[in-house]
Amino acid sequence: MQPCSREMQAMNSLQDLQINVHTPHADFLEQMLSTTSFPASSSSSSWSDLNPQDNNAAAAAGFHHHEILASNLRQQQQINGGHDSNPFQAMKMMMQQQQQQQQMMVAGFGRATVAATAAAGVGTHQGGGEGSMQALFNSLGYGSLHQPQASFGSDSTPEVNHSQVPTAAAATPGKPKQKVRARRGQATDPHSIAERLRRVRIAERMKSLQELVPNANKTDKASMLDEIIDYVKFLQLQVKVLSMSRLGGAAAVAPLVTDMPFEGGGDCFQTSGNGGSLPRNSNGNRTPSDNESLTVSEHQVAKLMEEDMGSAMQYLQGKGLCLMPISLATAISTATCHSRNPMVSNVNTNSTGVNVSHLLLQSSGGDGSSSPSLSALTVQSATMGNGGVDGAASVSKPLD
Amino acid sequence: MNKYNPPRMNPSSLRSRFATRFLRSLSEINAQKPTASSSSPTEIFRRYRRIKVAADKSMAYSVRSRRTWSRAMLWKLRTRPCGRRSVKTSTIVRKTRHEKQNKNTTTATTTGEDGVVSGVEADELRELVPGGEAMDLYNLLDETAHYIKCLTTQVQVMKKIADFYSP
Numbered sequence: 381m382q383p384c385s386r387e388m389q390a391m392n393s394l395q396d397l398q399i400n401v402h403t404p405h406a407d408f409l410e411q412m413l414s415t416t417s418f419p420a421s422s423s424s425s426s427w428s429d430l431n432p433q434d435n436n437a438a439a440a441a442g443f444h445h446h447e448i449l450a451s452n453l454r455q456q457q458q459i460n461g462g463h464d465s466n467p468f469q470a471m472k473m474m475m476q477q478q479q480q481q482q483q484m485m486v487a488g489f490g491r492a493t494v495a496a497t498a499a500a501g502v503g504t505h506q507g508g509g510e511g512s513m514q515a516l517f518n519s520l521g522y523g524s525l526h527q528p529q530a531s532f533g534s535d536s537t538p539e540v541n542h543s544q545v546p547t548a549a550a551a552t553p554g555k556p557k558q559k560v561r562a563r564r565g566q567a568t569d570p571h572s573i574a575e576r577l578r579r580v581r582i583a584e585r586m587k588s589l590q591e592l593v594p595n596a597n598k599t600d601k602a603s604m605l606d607e608i609i610d611y612v613k614f615l616q617l618q619v620k621v622l623s624m625s626r627l628g629g630a631a632a633v634a635p636l637v638t639d640m641p642f643e644g645g646g647d648c649f650q651t652s653g654n655g656g657s658l659p660r661n662s663n664g665n666r667t668p669s670d671n672e673s674l675t676v677s678e679h680q681v682a683k684l685m686e687e688d689m690g691s692a693m694q695y696l697q698g699k700g701l702c703l704m705p706i707s708l709a710t711a712i713s714t715a716t717c718h719s720r721n722p723m724v725s726n727v728n729t730n731s732t733g734v735n736v737s738h739l740l741l742q743s744s745g746g747d748g749s750s751s752p753s754l755s756a757l758t759v760q761s762a763t764m765g766n767g768g769v770d771g772a773a774s775v776s777k778p779l780d
Numbered sequence: 781m782n783k784y785n786p787p788r789m790n791p792s793s794l795r796s797r798f799a800t801r802f803l804r805s806l807s808e809i810n811a812q813k814p815t816a817s818s819s820s821p822t823e824i825f826r827r828y829r830r831i832k833v834a835a836d837k838s839m840a841y842s843v844r845s846r847r848t849w850s851r852a853m854l855w856k857l858r859t860r861p862c863g864r865r866s867v868k869t870s871t872i873v874r875k876t877r878h879e880k881q882n883k884n885t886t887t888a889t890t891t892g893e894d895g896v897v898s899g900v901e902a903d904e905l906r907e908l909v910p911g912g913e914a915m916d917l918y919n920l921l922d923e924t925a926h927y928i929k930c931l932t933t934q935v936q937v938m939k940k941i942a943d944f945y946s947p
Binding site for chain 1: 786787788789790795796799803828831832835836901902904905908909917918921922924925927928929931932934935936937938939940941942943944946
């Protein structure tokens, strides 16, 4: 792979740099300057090629390394006060941390970090904290390394993505008096690192929230939070309103009540045509054996319904079932409306931690069909896996 | 013979779980309701409260205890009706632990490099999401996301039920 070879080349150059770090200070600068130009010239183009690829890789791995580098550089900049020393320090940081991480990643990291933190440095210089944030995010590789939003008036960061090192090499000869602060263990400052991590994670969560909330214009976090708050309030208000409006509709729910006699009949029963023929259940193709129990209960329910709806409902409720029209079930599951007006019984048994829900649909076609037909669909699945019932058995049972 | 295969709901989805429970509680409410007229405003209000509580409770039960907000809501629902009901010590312990955690994590108003005053809005969000008082911002956002998802499900199901029964 071509990029890899170039990466290795860059790595080698960086390794040379690293070796030079351990020499005393006097020679340090000269060696840095001499070797800095080398990778710049040879691998700047390669780094520009690597840029899009590495970003994904960078995003995938070595998150902490990146963060540490970022925090290192941020502090470096704050201490030194001069941002054009940043690339120099960045190079040093990269070399120091190189041994600890995968070498393949560091190149992309280093570049991304350098780019990001240089941008971050400039961003903070200009008082825009958001720019630094953006720079960090961008360099974390949300697809590609975007240009940081903060405008860079400084000389070393006009072309952040591609010519970081050459400009660094160009800038550093101009400043021979460098404060070489060997900030080795940046982990000594865990607070900033932890805070940075925390902030990034919060931003990720905000992004996912932004997708949920309809008005998704992420201008900044404060407005996004306000949107979220308003949306939650709106949803809660909607629930309240719907529960008030249910009062009128609840009257129609009355037929589902236990003690309502079958002859009384609500809307769902009236249009069911021959209610008396409901209990005529004939066994269709029922494949799994554990559905036999359901068959039995269905038969019992049917028998009970024959005599008295109330007792049938009581029986169902004793089992933890409820009855609802199949059209409602379909309406709930899909957005489509109903053509028939069937009866549906939902079975939801909560037994000792295993939540097995059976969906029993019994439809009686009253509209336009001469003979009522019942078709049952049984779906059985275990929702809360307590080692409970497995699989889903769906059976369609036609009836005459 | 007419084979009618309705579109199958996923019975383990949040939506179907909530729908089941909610319909059951609705029918229970209607069972409780005496045949007297419910035209008086207090009666209506009481009924509305019951329905709303039923909706919230069924939603919280559908989520079980997997989420902090559902646990908090269940706890609230359990203790609210009887003000002097003895609270389970386990939930109290859990709450205090949460509060301790809250004190440790710095949830001060971070106006710094984020450019965002997260403090005020975070508190407001905490009031909205049940159980949010004892969470740091990070978990609070997570809970909010799940809560929003469940609320939208609840609204959808209730809308469908209302549409079905009202005309």
